[in-house]
Amino acid sequence: MTITSSSAWRSVAAHYQAISPQHLRELFAADPNRVASLSLAFDGILFDYSKQRADADTLVRLLELAREARLAEAIARMFGGERINVSEDRAVLHCALRRDASGNKSGSSFPGGDCDVMPEVLATRERMAAFAHRLRDGLALGSTGQAIRQVVNIGIGGSDLGPKMLGSALSAIAHPALGVHYVSNLDGAQLAPLLQTLDPRTTLFIVVSKTFTTQETLLNARTARDWLLANLGADAALQTHFAAVTAKPGRAVAFGVDPDAIFPIWDWVGGRFSLWSAVGLALMVAIGPHAFGELLAGAERMDEHFRTAPFARNLPVVMALLAIWNTNFLGACSNAVLPYNESLRHLPAFLQQLEMESNGKSVGADGEPLDFASNPIVWGELGNNGQHAFFQLLHQGGRLIPCDFIAAARSDYPLPGHQEALLANCFAQSAALAFGKTADEARAELAADGSLAAGAIDALVPQKTFPGNQPSSTLLLARLDPQTLGSLIALYEHKVFVQGTIWGINSFDQWGVELGKAVAGRILPAIADPALAAGLDASTRGLLAFARQHLR
Ligand code: F6P
Secondary structure, three states, X not given: OOHHHOHHHHHHXXXXXXXXOOOHHXXXXXXXXXXXXXXXEEOOEEEEOOOOOOOHHHHHHHHHHHHHOOHHHHHHHHHOOOOOEHHHOEOOOHHHHHOOOOOOOOOOOOEEOOEEOHHHHHHHHHHHHHHHHHXXXXXXXXXXXXXXXEEEEEOOHHHOHHHHHHHHHOHHHOOOOOEEEEEOOOOHHHHHHHHHHOOHHHEEEEEEOOOOOOHHHHHHHHHHHHHHHHHHOOOOOHHHHEEEEEOOHHHHHHHOOOHHHEEEOOOOOOHHHOOOOHHHHHHHHHXXXXXXXXXXXHHHHHHHHHHHOOHHHOHHHHHHHHHHHHHHHOOOOEEEEXXXXXXXXXXXXXXXXXXXXXXOOOEOOOOOXXXXXXXXXEEEOOHHHHHOOOHHHHHHOOOOOOEEEXXXXXXXOOOOOXXXXXXXXXXXXXXXXXXXXXXXXXXXXXXHHOOOOHHHHHHHOOOOOEOOOOOEEEEEEOOOOHHHHHHHHHHHHHHHHHHHHHHOOOOOOOHHHHHHHHHHHHHHHHHHOHHHHOOOOHHHHHHHHHHHHHOO
């Protein structure tokens, strides 16, 4: 039986019919306790979902859906180390990466298949800390004996987005003298200008690739190696300029990385869930092992909350259920992520991978096609900038686009008046999207202005009317500190897992990324050799012909 034929699903659908005619204005008017009953707090995070087009009864029915999908058992299976990533026959143990980070050492094991993974997790955490301390203290020396001053993380997808996103989010506490950079793109326009700013004698590259076969990462790493050789000479000790993070250490050694500078990740960590592992090494170098530990502690606290809190008060569960409500019952096709904090500028891109690579699937874990929509398109941009760009469509474009507003109450960069204005804009936008402006209100405003004739007012009223009823949640953080950010990211990770569980999706594989890689492998040689284009489709042949004319 599919989830859509369950009585729980039908109950939510029937409830949707009843509640959908009510505007958010009416829902707010009907319940003076709405904000208290439709918000949750966890440590330094307030999750206000009162502006979702839902009420307490919606949650009750959605919770039935979670029970129908056996969510409690699924959570127990993940934390119990079962091989829930069935298509790859792997356990899903990213929560082990933050276990025992919050100080109260449980001493508990974290079973991964046949063994406890905690010894290697903790040993790796210690090695990372020692490595980061040496760099931060100026004790790591390059081949000429000068201290390393610049660190470049070379990786892509999960080997880039999480550490880069948190590196920006925590830039206020970054080491003042060490530069940490991220290179992911094949496009030389990213690496070439960066290299121009770097001194090869004082630069270290951390090559991060779980597989150590990813084309983008290896090409960038080879270019970095060539640049070092060209500048430092063929006999330079290049090993002092490289570290690697990989599940395939042999490949990193073959590349030329010193085995002592190779850090492991494991097949039980998906790339997009891996920032807590040695994949976060560049981040740890930037913010220090102590702050990195606080980040892990925040995530561990969210893990505990997710594992133990009743579903009705469980942030990841409630957040996921609301996303399912918006997607499968209200019919939303996308979800906007709108941080009102410059330091969170990479959060939308991080969440795009986390959500869309995990749940952007139309076949269930059992191989059966899904008879409902799965993950919406996640997109977003800094909210304040977006107000002057695409918010017009959110307000009056006639499309249902649920939004996540994310802000921190306290600023790390408190210029007089800026933070207050930023927060006012954040709160104003979610209110304006929710409540809109009726035609009568628009007309009254125009009339009060006194400068327009009646005909002109009539003409303007439709333009100045805002339908509102655009659903949103606001995640208001007390501040952007490592612990709160750890909790926030773990919250989204678990939200993804809950959605995948209810949709019957394996959130931990990503077969959809493979075809394009294979096709690129066939096209690449045809760029140089037209004869190899013969078997390609007509469009690709045409593109290749044009590209060949202009490539050099
Ligand atoms: O192509 C997608 C992907 O496999 C992601 O899932 C992953 O995060 C990224 O590529 C990088 O992979 P790797 O760490 O193996 O280089």
